[in-house]
Amino acid sequence: xxxxxxxxxxxxxxxxxxxxxxxxxxxxxxxxxxxxxxxxxxxxxxxxxxxxxxxxxxxxxxxxxxxxxxxxxxxxxxxxxxxxxxxxxxxxxxxxxxxxxxxxxxxxxxxxxxxxxxxxxxxxxxxxxxxxxxxxxxxxxxxxxxxxxxxxxxxxxxxxxxxxxxxxxxxxxxxxxxxxxxxxxxxxxxxxxxxxxxxxxxxxxxxxxxxxxxxxxxxxxxxxxxxxxxxxxxxxxxxxxxxxxxxxxxxxxxxxxxxxxxxxxxxxxxxxxxxxxxxxxxxxxxxxxxxxxxxxxxxxxxxxxxxxxxxxxxxxxxxxxxxxxxxxxxxxxxxxxxxxxxxxxxxxxxxxxxxxxxxxxxxxxxxxxxxxxxxxxxxxxxxxxxxxxxxxxxxxxxxxxxxxxxxxxxxxxxxxxxxxxxxxxxxxxxxxxxxxxxxxxxxxxxxxxxxxxxxxxxxxxxxxxxxxxxxxxxxxxxxxxxxxxxxxxxxxxxxxxxxx
Numbered sequence: 070x071x072x073x074x075x076x077x078x079x080x081x082x083x084x085x086x087x088x089x090x091x092x093x094x095x096x097x098x099x100x101x102x103x104x105x106x107x108x109x110x111x112x113x114x115x116x117x118x119x120x121x122x123x124x125x126x127x128x129x130x131x132x133x134x135x136x137x138x139x140x141x142x143x144x145x146x147x148x149x150x151x152x153x154x155x156x157x158x159x160x161x162x163x164x165x166x167x168x169x170x171x172x173x174x175x176x177x178x179x180x181x182x183x184x185x186x187x188x189x190x191x192x193x194x195x196x197x198x199x200x201x202x203x204x205x206x207x208x209x210x211x212x213x214x215x216x217x218x219x220x221x222x223x224x225x226x227x228x229x230x231x232x233x234x235x236x237x238x239x240x241x242x243x244x245x246x247x248x249x250x251x252x253x254x255x256x257x258x259x260x261x262x263x264x265x266x267x268x269x270x271x272x273x274x275x276x277x278x279x280x281x282x283x284x285x286x287x288x289x290x291x292x293x294x295x296x297x298x299x300x301x302x303x304x305x306x307x308x309x310x311x312x313x314x315x316x317x318x319x320x321x322x323x324x325x326x327x328x329x330x331x332x333x334x335x336x337x338x339x340x341x342x343x344x345x346x347x348x349x350x351x352x353x354x355x356x357x358x359x360x361x362x363x364x365x366x367x368x369x370x371x372x373x374x375x376x377x378x379x380x381x382x383x384x385x386x387x388x389x390x391x392x393x394x395x396x397x398x399x400x401x402x403x404x405x406x407x408x409x410x411x412x413x414x415x416x417x418x419x420x421x422x423x424x425x426x427x428x429x430x431x432x433x434x435x436x437x438x439x440x441x442x443x444x445x446x447x448x449x450x451x452x453x454x455x456x457x458x459x460x461x462x463x464x465x466x467x468x469x470x471x472x473x474x475x476x477x478x479x480x481x482x483x484x485x486x487x488x489x490x491x492x493x494x495x496x497x498x499x500x501x502x503x504x505x506x507x508x509x510x511x512x513x514x515x516x517x518x519x520x521x522x523x524x525x526x527x528x529x530x531x532x533x534x535x536x537x538x539x540x541x542x543x544x545x546x547x548x549x550x551x552x553x554x555x556x557x558x559x560x561x562x563x564x565x566x567x568x569x
Contacts (some may be wrong), residue, residue: 072281072314079303079318080114080165080205080262080288081107083331084133085145086300087290088118092336097132099334103291106330108138110323112303113286116165119145120155127159134160141203148189153197163203163232166193170208170219170236183218190222191229198230205262211236212243216254224258233260233286238275241268241298245278256283264288265301272301273309280310291331292339292346304328304345304377312372325378350374351381387421389414394432401429401533401556403436412439428523429533433556447471448496448555455484455543464488466547468495484543489550502528502557504550509542522546526553533557 084100087093095103104115117133118126134142146152146164156164168190169175175186190206197204206226208219214236223234236251243251243265255261263279263286265272276287293302304324310316328346332339341348351374374381394414398405405413416435420427437444451474452467464487465478479490505525522545523536533556537549 072277072310073316075280075310075314075316076285077280077310077316077318078113078286079307080116080143080286081112081290081303082116082145082264082288082300083107083290083294084129085116085118086288086296087292087294087331087335089296090294090299090335090337093294095129095334097129100129101132101136103327103330103334104133104138104140104142105136106323106327107291108136108140110320110327112140112319114141114143114163116143116145116288117159117161120159120161121145121147121152127155130156130159130161134162143203143205148193150193150196153193153200153202157200157202161202163205164197165205165207165235166190166197166231167207167209168193168222169210170214170222171210172215173213174210183221187222187225191225194226194229194231204231205233205235206231207235207237207262207264209237210239212238212247212251213240216251219251220254220258223255223261227259231259233262234258235262235264235288237264237288238266239264241266241272243275244269244271245274248275248278249282252279252282252284256285260285262286262288263301266295267293267298267301270298272299273305276301276306277309291327292337292343294331294335294337302344308345308372308377311376321376322378345377346379351379387418389417389421389427397429397432398436401433401531403433405436405440409436409439428536429556431536446555447558448551450548450551453488453544453547455488457484457487462487464491464543466491466495468492468551470496485546488543488547492547492550492554496554502526502554505532507546520545522549524549524553526550526557528554528557531557 083103084095088095100117104117107115117130120127120130130144141162143163143165144156144159144161146156146166148168153164169179169186175181175183194204194206208214208222211219219236226234234255236255252261261284263276263284265275287306289303289306290300291303293299307318307321307324310318311321325346328339339347344350351370391410391414394417395410413435417427417432420431449469451469455464461480462484463478463480464484466488467474467476475495477491477495479487479494481487481490503526505527508523510521519538519540520542521536521538522542523534525532525534533553535549535553537545537552539545
């Protein structure tokens with residue numbers, strides 16, 4: 070079957086297989102929020118967890134089932150009736166029933182026989198169907214199973230009422246030719262699903278091979294989180310199908326939002342070079358690439374960033390060229406002559422050669438120095454006091470705003486949060502800027518390390534990136550935020566301290 074002729078759906082297992090990655094534990098509220106976002110993105114099936122894990126897990130699954138989603142909500146179940154009963158108690162729509170498929174699992178792990186596995190599977194499928202559940206049967210370690218037995222087992226599952234079957238590549242063992250061989254046989258039995266892991270870096274390729282052989286549903290996780298090297302990343306498969314084969318699956322414009330949501334909930338940061346949703350996916354620094362991108366958006370990108378809910382970014386560093394620097398200045402309303410541009414480019418490259426990322430504030434400061442302009446600050450930090458301990462973190466700030474002094478205080482979940490709340494209170498409506506990103510780097514070692522805080526803030530249709538360094542993270546954070554706000558209101562005619 071040509072991939073362009075496929076109709077593909079997704080089963081998201083972020084809340085189950087993804088959570089099984091070391092160090093990840095999602096609360097009921099986090100699972101509910103992620104499940105709601107998945108449903109909004111048109112994911113067809115959401116595996117909410119494993120009801121057999123314990124009371125806490127059953128509570129989280131029940132939170133998801135109570136959302137009344139359009140997506141089918143399922144629970145992972147082992148090959149015992151009690152797991153099915155526990156799933157039923159959570160109000161799920163179906164179960165993902167796992168049974169052994171490879172000889173390692175049949176004979177060594179469970180000390181049983183092929184005949185007993187088939188008989189047990191038939192019994193469990195009939196039991197689940199009798200209780201009104203949608204049933205998917207997964208032959209664990211299917212990619213290492215004997216194909217004749219795998220076909221017999223999955224055929225028996227379909228014949229006994231299973232809605233679909235799956236031969237998981239449980240340990241990321243398979244290659245594309247093996248996956249095609251498996252699914253070429255299984256897809257003739259009935260609806261089949263893919264479940265791949267990325268231990269060989271082949272998860273997406275293996276998935277596409279299985280789909281080409283006749284599978285029509287893909288198990289995956291957001292950001293590719295999961296055990297060991299992780300599961301196949303839903304965002305990568307969705308874009309590969311959309312861009313490469315014209316196959317529509319989920320709302321791709323929600324993929325970046327989903328990635329950020331899952332990263333925040335799990336505490337697993339996204340690698341900058343991550344496909345589709347990594348920071349660098351639509352970021353250009355090279356002078357050649359920047360110049361080409363400014364002339365033609367598609368010059369150095371396979372698809373537009375808007376397709377996955379992103380925006381294109383042009384950043385400056387040692388590889389910057391004239392076109393990129395000029396575009397960066399123009400974005401902030403700064404016009405330069407050819408000679409001035411040459412000098413600005415030279416200084417930008419010099420900063421980049423020292424290993425420094427050139428922020429918007431750096432660029433504007435360089436331009437001011439080259440043009441001999443004095444910068445009139447509208448917002449400046451005069452004093453900052455922050456305290457935290459066993460009580461509620463508090464902070465107070467003293468600012469000079471348009472020549473007037475203003476003092477305010479705030480509380481928060483930590484000293485940085487409290488200090489930023491104080492700044493917002495002091496500035497009122499002038500602080501109505503969106504904090505797009507907040508990043509901290511330690512640039513020296515030891516307990517007295519100097520940290521650099523980089524923030525990106527936007528106000529209306531303008532955005533600016535600013536970095537500040539200090540031995541105190543709260544001070545660095547506030548200085549960066551105030552500098553960003555000052556840059557954003559620099560060209561506005563409205564007084565910063567206008568009545569709110």
